[in-house]
Amino acid sequence: METLPYVILAVGASLIAIATAIRFILLHHEARNKVTVLLVLGSVIWLLMSALETTSDDLPTKLVFFKLQFIGVVIIPTMLLILTMQVRGYDRRINRSNLMLLSVVPAATLLLIFANESHGLIWNSFALNSVNPFLPLSESRSLGYWLLIVGYSYGVGTCALGLFARSVIASRSLFRRQAFPSLFASCVPWMLSAIWLLNPSIFMYIDPAPLGFTLTYTLLLWKLTHSARADIVPIAHDLIFDSMMDAVIILDAQNRIIEMNPTARQIVGHSLRDALGRTAEKVWSEWPTLKKELDSGAEGVREISFRVGPTTKVYEVQSSYLSGIVSKVPNTLIVLRDVTERKRMEEELRESERMAAIGETAAMVGHDLRNPLQGISTATYLLRKILPPTNESEAEELLETIEACVHHSDRIVSDLLEYSRTPKLNLEEADLSQLVNEAVTSVKIPRLIGVRLIVGDLRVRLDRGMMRRVFVNIITNAVDAMPHGGELLIETREDDVSLDLSFKDTGTGFSDEALAKIWKPLNTTKSKGSGLGLAICRRIVEAHNGTIAVKTARGSGATITITLPTKAKESEGYSENMPPRVDAQRVPQVV
Helix, strand or coil: CCCHHHHHHHHHHHHHHHHHHHHHHHHCCCHHHHHHHHHHHHHHHHHHHHHHHCCCCCHHHHHHHHHHHHHHHHHHHHHHHHHHHHHHCCHHHCCHHHHHHHHHHHHHHHHHHHCHHHHCCCEEEEECCCCCCCCCCEEEECHHHHHHHHHHHHHHHHHHHHHHHHHHHHCCHHHHHHHHHHHHHHHHHHHHHHHHHHCHHHHCCCCCHHHHHHHHHHHHHHHHHHCCHHHHHHHHHHHHHCCCCCEEEEECCCCEEEEECHHHHHHHCCCHHHHCCCEHHHHCCCHHHHHHHHHCCCCCCEEEEEEECCEEEEEEEEEEEECCCCCCCCEEEEEEEECHHHHHHHHHHHHHHHHHHHHHHHHHHHHHHHHHHHHHHHHHHHHHHHCCCCCCHHHHHHHHHHHHHHHHHHHHHHHHHHHHCCCCCCCEEEEHHHHHHHHHHCCCCCCCEEEEEECCCCEEEECHHHHHHHHHHHHHHHHHCCCCCEEEEEEEEECCCEEEEEEEECCCCCCHHHHHCCCCCCCCCCCCCCCCHHHHHHHHHHHCCCEEEEEECCCCCEEEEEEEECCCCCCCCCCCCCCCCEECCCCCCCC
16 A cells, blocks of 8 residues: 555654653643643644554545644644744733634534535545545635635644744844744745645645654743753743843944843833834934933943832943844943832931031030120120110110020020930830920910811820920921911821821921932021921930821922831720810910
């Protein structure tokens, strides 16, 4: 029998392919590998049915095996497309609805194939081969064959191979050298099938495609199972390049992007697929800033700041040149290391050192100034005693001015000494509502300013004197910020771990420049302020293991929020459903 060698070859290749697939699926359980196994099994079905067709010279028997071949025929292009999409990173598009959509044409094709005798849309007729009845059937093909089988298979296969080719071209040179043979081998069966369709007699009327697909995908499975080199580059790519915290960008001589790792893609704001082959200036708005630094010719590590999304970050930049893959024109390698957090910590360290120096200076200056201030105050007192009574208002005003200046200077000295000392707390359980009311009533509040309290009956462990001073300072600043009237809202919010006490005014707010320096000592916008009030408030709150923060908008008021740690609610008779006490009455003016 002339077809016996083909049958033996087909059965042997099929057994090897099945054994390789079983071993592979036992070692690898990822979805991508299962698709590869289905690809091999589809080619095995096609090959075995093709071989069994040549073992009979009976038309009905041959027709059964002939039609069963097409189960494998419709599996191969579909699985090849799915596998290529997974390799290209389109896993999210491989969902149930898209899989059902991809299955529509193959399923409809199989139904039409097995019911061809009733409609003749795929084939017009079949006959035994006139040269040798054991050879494949002679078929008269209809339009449906060329559209649903040839057209669909080659269309999907071309799309899959195109995606694979683009992935290979965009990959690194080492991986490219590994992948090119696989790409070429995947194209060979398709080319053989096309030649067979044009002239079947070249291959003795036996389609070489099923044997070609089986051998190609079996070799691929064997390589993935036994060759570590096939996986080492993708693994190294994932573990080293793609996992780097530093951003890495590779540009060609025309500043076109040819590679980026995930960190760089976040900075640029585009995926590698969207940016590949495009110039950096077209996909990255901050490229001119970086290019200016690169063109400066400075060597070594340089620092540069630019916006990434809504924030500005600081990066260390390193650049070097790589030999071109195809030509000798060098490519540019750019490495960006995010040092924003490090710079912030360095700035905080410098600030803390500066604050420590200011504290030491404040303590020294405070002690030294107390004596001359005491002398001026004593001299003023004695002048009042020595000078005879007079009705001259000018002399009296001068003495009052001296006393006021001494009093103001003494208050500054007291603040300096207070700031220089570490707060020593005398913690006790206090009624927060009562403490806030005491602070409000101790501040002189103009009639044009209303104060609204929404403070719950909460008991908190704190230093009453120090925290009352914090409240008074914040309320005083809020009143000063509303020279033309307004409202001050004081309210509390509590959860299981912390308590928020906020002071919200409708005043002028802070500018960005003032907000940046708001907690720094000796910084004030008031003509008679010491610039230590809020700095001392912050130290007191932090001594209570709390935090203090400010939110503001120029011309729209400011909100200062104190957050203190708290235990479970300890107020007597407190209930989760009990609303907080609201004191909406106007706080009387205290003179």
